[in-house]
Amino acid sequence: MKKVKVYVTLRESVLDPQGSAVMGSLHNMGYDEVQDVRIGKFLELQLADAERDVDTAVKEMCEKLLTNTVIEDYRYEVEEAN
């Protein structure tokens, strides 16, 4: 059994209106030290042991379904789980 953590972030060059809105709210609440907010996704997958290679499978899942590689970057970590 493997636990895979996938972090999906918007590419640097892509505007993040949700992040901008959150930053505006934080400023209104008095947190003037906040200079930038970017919001992405965090996915946790539990994978049973399978014949295919975990890295290959995770990359395929990310590129086919979990992320939009035109506007998003991703990275992942694989941990042994019991």
Added chain:
Amino acid sequence: MKKVKVYVTLRESVLDPQGSAVMGSLHNMGYDEVQDVRIGKFLELQLADAERDVDTAVKEMCEKLLTNTVIEDYRYEVEEAN
């Protein structure tokens, strides 16, 4: 300047319909080894150096705005950034 990474996850006891939908799609695509998918948020904040304590400020921001502590857990990491 500090970079703060905030990971927001649904509590264990809370249903994750978005995660279930993604798991269903992964199964349809042939990734039968996927046993669970949970989807959360990943926020990156840039904070200027301020007088108040970073940990205190980040906890307040998380509890007042960034997360819904009834159904979500959060953790964060603070890094020095230049």
